[in-house]
Amino acid sequence: MTLKKSKDIRELCYPFIYERSPLCDHEIITDELCTTLGGAIYELEGDERFKDIYDFLCELQPKIFHLNASIRGKQAIFEEQIEWLAGYFDRYQQEIAGRIKGFVLPRGPRPVQLLHSCRSLSKKAIRAMVLVDAEGIEVPDVLHRFANMLCNLFFRLTVVINGRLGIMEPEYVSKSYKSKSPSKLKQESAKKVV
Amino acid sequence: MTLKKSKDIRELCYPFIYERSPLCDHEIITDELCTTLGGAIYELEGDERFKDIYDFLCELQPKIFHLNASIRGKQAIFEEQIEWLAGYFDRYQQEIAGRIKGFVLPRGPRPVQLLHSCRSLSKKAIRAMVLVDAEGIEVPDVLHRFANMLCNLFFRLTVVINGRLGIMEPEYVSKSYKSKSPSKLKQESAKKVV
Amino acid sequence: MTLKKSKDIRELCYPFIYERSPLCDHEIITDELCTTLGGAIYELEGDERFKDIYDFLCELQPKIFHLNASIRGKQAIFEEQIEWLAGYFDRYQQEIAGRIKGFVLPRGPRPVQLLHSCRSLSKKAIRAMVLVDAEGIEVPDVLHRFANMLCNLFFRLTVVINGRLGIMEPEYVSKSYKSKSPSKLKQESAKKVV
Numbered sequence: 001m002t003l004k005k006s007k008d009i010r011e012l013c014y015p016f017i018y019e020r021s022p023l024c025d026h027e028i029i030t031d032e033l034c035t036t037l038g039g040a041i042y043e044l045e046g047d048e049r050f051k052d053i054y055d056f057l058c059e060l061q062p063k064i065f066h067l068n069a070s071i072r073g074k075q076a077i078f079e080e081q082i083e084w085l086a087g088y089f090d091r092y093q094q095e096i097a098g099r100i101k102g103f104v105l106p107r108g109p110r111p112v113q114l115l116h117s118c119r120s121l122s123k124k125a126i127r128a129m130v131l132v133d134a135e136g137i138e139v140p141d142v143l144h145r146f147a148n149m150l151c152n153l154f155f156r157l158t159v160v161i162n163g164r165l166g167i168m169e170p171e172y173v174s175k176s177y178k179s180k181s182p183s184k185l186k187q188e189s190a191k192k193v194v
Numbered sequence: 195m196t197l198k199k200s201k202d203i204r205e206l207c208y209p210f211i212y213e214r215s216p217l218c219d220h221e222i223i224t225d226e227l228c229t230t231l232g233g234a235i236y237e238l239e240g241d242e243r244f245k246d247i248y249d250f251l252c253e254l255q256p257k258i259f260h261l262n263a264s265i266r267g268k269q270a271i272f273e274e275q276i277e278w279l280a281g282y283f284d285r286y287q288q289e290i291a292g293r294i295k296g297f298v299l300p301r302g303p304r305p306v307q308l309l310h311s312c313r314s315l316s317k318k319a320i321r322a323m324v325l326v327d328a329e330g331i332e333v334p335d336v337l338h339r340f341a342n343m344l345c346n347l348f349f350r351l352t353v354v355i356n357g358r359l360g361i362m363e364p365e366y367v368s369k370s371y372k373s374k375s376p377s378k379l380k381q382e383s384a385k386k387v388v
Numbered sequence: 389m390t391l392k393k394s395k396d397i398r399e400l401c402y403p404f405i406y407e408r409s410p411l412c413d414h415e416i417i418t419d420e421l422c423t424t425l426g427g428a429i430y431e432l433e434g435d436e437r438f439k440d441i442y443d444f445l446c447e448l449q450p451k452i453f454h455l456n457a458s459i460r461g462k463q464a465i466f467e468e469q470i471e472w473l474a475g476y477f478d479r480y481q482q483e484i485a486g487r488i489k490g491f492v493l494p495r496g497p498r499p500v501q502l503l504h505s506c507r508s509l510s511k512k513a514i515r516a517m518v519l520v521d522a523e524g525i526e527v528p529d530v531l532h533r534f535a536n537m538l539c540n541l542f543f544r545l546t547v548v549i550n551g552r553l554g555i556m557e558p559e560y561v562s563k564s565y566k567s568k569s570p571s572k573l574k575q576e577s578a579k580k581v582v
Contacts, residue, residue: 002327003324003327003333006339010280010283010342010343010346011276011343012342012346013316013317013341013345017317017321020324024321028314028318028321032311032314034300035300035310035313035314036310038299038301038310039306039307039310042301042302042303042306042307062299065297066368066370069369072370073371074369074370075370076370086398089398103453105422105426105453106422106427107430108426108427109430112427112430113424113427113502114307116423116424117420117423117424119423120416120419120423123416124416126405127413127416130406133390134408139391141392141394145396145399148394148398148401149401151401151402152398152399152401170446174454174457174461174464175454175464176454176457176461176463177462196521197517197521197527197529198529200529200533200536202533204474204477204536204537204540205470205533205536205537206536207510207535207536207537207539208511211511211514211518211536212518214518218515219515222511225508228494229505229507230504232495232501233494233500233501236497236501255493259493259560260562260563263562263564263565266564268563268564268565270562270563308501
């Protein structure tokens with residue numbers, strides 16, 4: 001059996017919604033990511049403490065739609081966009097350097113919560129790309145590299161925003177994995193990816 | 195191996211949670227959709243500017259649970275409910291006619307964000323129905339047609355709410371697909387589904 | 389084809405993000421659950437009416453990360469944690485006893501919305517465990533039993549919070565399934581799991 005498209009255009013939300021390929025799921029997830037990011041942008045708007053983040057996210061948002069369309073359509077994310085993103089990664093990594101040692105329990109107000117959702121959605125986008133690739137559809141490397149960096153950057157932004165607001169995330173100690181000693185972590189903090 | 199249900203009723207959140215069928219996932223997603231819609235309803239409550247939308251969504255909400263249960267249980271969404279929904283689609287389409295030309299970047303306050311989530315969840319519900327159908331379980335056409343129209347209508351509601359609040363979504367120009375010229379879009383705007 | 393990890397640590401958000409196993413998805417979902425719970429905790433913080441719930445959720449949050457890591461890493465959720473959780477289940481079940489008769493339409497302010505999301509994510513975590521188990525990876529029973537109880541408990545917390553705020557969820561009557569009569573439900577309410 002195969003579900004059929006309606007001929008009433010009001011009853012078709014996306015031309016590929018009925019296809020079996022996980023590519024459609026990649027597109028649904030990255031659309032959700034773009035939308036959730038739009039929510040975070042709205043929450044930060046007009047707050048002088050976060051103007052740099054607001055400006056960055058506004059410039060980032062259309063690139064999420066480029067990520068969305070770069071497998072089925074013409075590729076629109078390249079090495080250049082990764083380098084652009086890496087600049088912001090390094091900048092915000094520097095701002096939080098030494099503040100996060102090991103794992104923490106997520107906390108924070110609305111924009112932080114939305115950026116954590118963006119972080120989850122970035123991971124889900126990579127997982128969808130893994131499935132798309134497994135079906136034999138070409139996924140340019142730059143796309144999943146971009147999504148990985150996005151995820152890591154969104155985490156840093158949650159720590160930056162909390163930091164500027166004076167909110168501390170409680171520490172988390174794993175019982176399943178051995179953690180590194182704080183002193184060793186300190187040495188590594190410049191390059192650490194939590 | 196198969197995970198087994200606990201005999202302690204406190205440890206069973208849903209009778210079908212352990213089944214392999216994607217039908218359970220359809221039910222989880224439509225439950226999430228009903229819940230997220232409840233959040234949007236709460237945010238709009240008591241605001242005179244959105245009273246018509248509030249009333250409509252209150253009437254819509256139980257129908258999402260009907261959609262949820264209409265595959266495993268007795269069908270409870272029919273042509274009549276699609277026609278009812280189409281009336282609201284046309285009404286809100288008319289309100290935004292000419293305002294959205296081409297693609298936009300999602301923005302907006304809390305109820306808008308929640309309605310965008312409802313839009314994503316409507317798509318995921320259709321995707322789940324595609325999988326349910328592929329397993330040989332009958333999915334009445336009216337269910338996925340209803341979910342498609344829901345998705346398109348939720349988008350329109352985000353534009354309506356933003357419009358009444360004076361919020362403009364920034365324009366988005368795709369680098370992956372050729373867009374139609376604004377003038378051509380204008381001619382088509384009456385029937386356009388973004 | 390197989391997507392390859394980048395050697396730039398900034399471009400790797402999770403060591404197992406490229407694996408084919410659904411175990412990675414279990415970990416993404418429980419991470420999302422822990423994060424969403426952090427959002428709910430933040431919303432309840434400092435409100436005396438919900439101090440008991442806040443304290444409970446703060447104690448619960450690290451256990452979600454234990455749940456996350458207890459399949460790939462060393463098991464960190466045991467019978468003891470289920471008993472601990474059951475104590476809170478019974479306590480909040482008692483607070484709402486008789487208030488919820490049959491199904492309701494979800495409603496409520498931000499912390500309630502986030503706890504409903506936690507409820508959905510608990511179900512998705514179980515669904516991921518069903519897939520992990522189907523791949524032949526051992527899932528200790530205590531983990532999915534814990535996630536089931538979490539889901540049921542999150543529902544109760546939404547009713548508790550609404551109750552303390554004087555918010556009533558509208559009743560929902562299914563057209564797909566026969567409901568039990570209110571009088572029968574009343575008799576059962578002490579043990580009912582909605």
